[in-house]
Amino acid sequence: MRVITQVSGAIAFAVVFVVLSVYIDPIKAAAVMFGLIAGAVLFLYPEIALILAVATIPLEGLGRVTASTSLNVISIAKLFGLIALLGWIYRTILYREKPLVPKEFLLLCLFLIIGVITLFYTSDLPHGMARTISFFSTFIFFLLIVNLIQSHKLLIECIAALLIVTAGIGVFALIQRYLPQYTIFSVTDTGIDAMGVYLDLSEQAIIGEVIMRSSGTTGSPHVYAGNLLVAIPLYFYFMRITNNVWVRFACLAGLILAFINLVLTQTRAGLIACIIALAILLYKRVIKFSPLLVLGVICGVIIAIPLLPDTVYARLFDIQNYTVKGSDTLQARLHYWESGLEMLKENWLFGMGIGNFSELAKYQPLATPGHSFMHNIYLQMFNEVGIFGLATLLIFFVAIWRNFATAEHHFHAIGQHNHALLSSSLFVSFLSMLILGMSIDFLHFAIKDWWFIVALSIFLKMESVRLYGSTHKQSYEH
Numbered sequence: 001m002r003v004i005t006q007v008s009g010a011i012a013f014a015v016v017f018v019v020l021s022v023y024i025d026p027i028k029a030a031a032v033m034f035g036l037i038a039g040a041v042l043f044l045y046p047e048i049a050l051i052l053a054v055a056t057i058p059l060e061g062l063g064r065v066t067a068s069t070s071l072n073v074i075s076i077a078k079l080f081g082l083i084a085l086l087g088w089i090y091r092t093i094l095y096r097e098k099p100l101v102p103k104e105f106l107l108l109c110l111f112l113i114i115g116v117i118t119l120f121y122t123s124d125l126p127h128g129m130a131r132t133i134s135f136f137s138t139f140i141f142f143l144l145i146v147n148l149i150q151s152h153k154l155l156i157e158c159i160a161a162l163l164i165v166t167a168g169i170g171v172f173a174l175i176q177r178y179l180p181q182y183t184i185f186s187v188t189d190t191g192i193d194a195m196g197v198y199l200d201l202s203e204q205a206i207i208g209e210v211i212m213r214s215s216g217t218t219g220s221p222h223v224y225a226g227n228l229l230v231a232i233p234l235y236f237y238f239m240r241i242t243n244n245v246w247v248r249f250a251c252l253a254g255l256i257l258a259f260i261n262l263v264l265t266q267t268r269a270g271l272i273a274c275i276i277a278l279a280i281l282l283y284k285r286v287i288k289f290s291p292l293l294v295l296g297v298i299c300g301v302i303i304a305i306p307l308l309p310d311t312v313y314a315r316l317f318d319i320q321n322y323t324v325k326g327s328d329t330l331q332a333r334l335h336y337w338e339s340g341l342e343m344l345k346e347n348w349l350f351g352m353g354i355g356n357f358s359e360l361a362k363y364q365p366l367a368t369p370g371h372s373f374m375h376n377i378y379l380q381m382f383n384e385v386g387i388f389g390l391a392t393l394l395i396f397f398v399a400i401w402r403n404f405a406t407a408e409h410h411f412h413a414i415g416q417h418n419h420a421l422l423s424s425s426l427f428v429s430f431l432s433m434l435i436l437g438m439s440i441d442f443l444h445f446a447i448k449d450w451w452f453i454v455a456l457s458i459f460l461k462m463e464s465v466r467l468y469g470s471t472h473k474q475s476y477e478h
Helices: 002-023 026-044 047-055 059-063 077-096 103-118 125-148 150-176 221-241 243-263 268-283 290-307 310-315 328-347 377-413 417-436 450-475
Strands: 183-185 199-202 212-216
Touching: 026 047, 047 059, 047 077, 047 125, 047 150, 059 077, 059 150, 059 221, 059 450, 077 125, 103 221, 103 290, 103 450, 125 310, 125 450, 150 212, 150 221, 150 243, 150 450, 212 243, 212 377, 221 243, 221 268, 221 417, 221 450, 243 268, 243 290, 268 417, 328 377, 377 417, 377 450, 417 450
Parallel strands: 183 199
Antiparallel strands: 199 212
């Protein structure tokens, strides 16, 4: 019976290929058939599709099929994620499995419901609809990860794929600085469809030069800084736990690329978040000083010196630029925050509408009409969804924080120290974006690799509780 099925399948494949070749040329027909076969394999093995989805997240603009202003943005990562979702749903129905719906997902659903309600009275419905769809797809991605990652092996494979692609983009981002076609000039906003090196004029009066800010394959230096802040603790984790010298060298190379590109984004909030992250990683012993790490620091400095322009030292490493008088952008942010606080007098209870980017310009002349962010995600969300929506979001953040803390505690208690170090590293990745959120609206940018990290907290907590309970049960029986 199996042989008959295989022969029938081969014949059907040949017939379809011949038919397609008649109507389109053979090369396109072969591409279609290969795509169908690859799609079928990924559908039957959604874990592979998930690995590819996570790996292609950092591609951002390079992997985007539609414009960033589309109502529903389509990217390669989303397509892989969709195949993984359909494959998981098919498997769930076929084997009558019960989906895992954690309380954290219910909090996200409550936040989304509150956001949808605000659409009935928002003054910016187009952006509100787009942001609602973005949140919905992100939350489904969160649920997919929670249900598909059921083994430590798959978790590590997904993280490794993410770090490999991040390193590749790091090389590409350095090359971009020497290719004129990747130079971008935008006077209105840095979150556009172009990708490359932005010419930033915002502090030319103070620094005296135009600042070249790397954005990798994203549409904004801030988003690229966020991607790098997610990856940096994980590079340190693999360096800490592996005994393979080649893997350690690869992680070290990834770290050097990440640090250099983070500096080249010239995002001061990113540098502050990175310093805090490194301090926590040292405290939790994820970073362990070794000859290889010292060598890496020396090599990184040697490599960075010719790559870093003078504006980096003037913008990032001058302490005066972290004061109100020494930074035009910090002054502008304070004006945004003042306007946001003024707006809360009207919006604190029910909000002005999720994804409302029109109202700020009415209060703040510096804001771009129709595309205005408060450059503080907490203030932004407070104004958009009111006190109930913000409270739901903050409770969600606390729940994720507790997941990582619980996992770290339990793993250490049962002697699974590498697992505990992973929990600590992922927690720092999670926390870095919360810190960066004081300066950028990372929830609206939908930094999916951060959401991937957040979802992993569910698996780690469940695994740690299971192992901790099993160990204590065995001890009690003995």
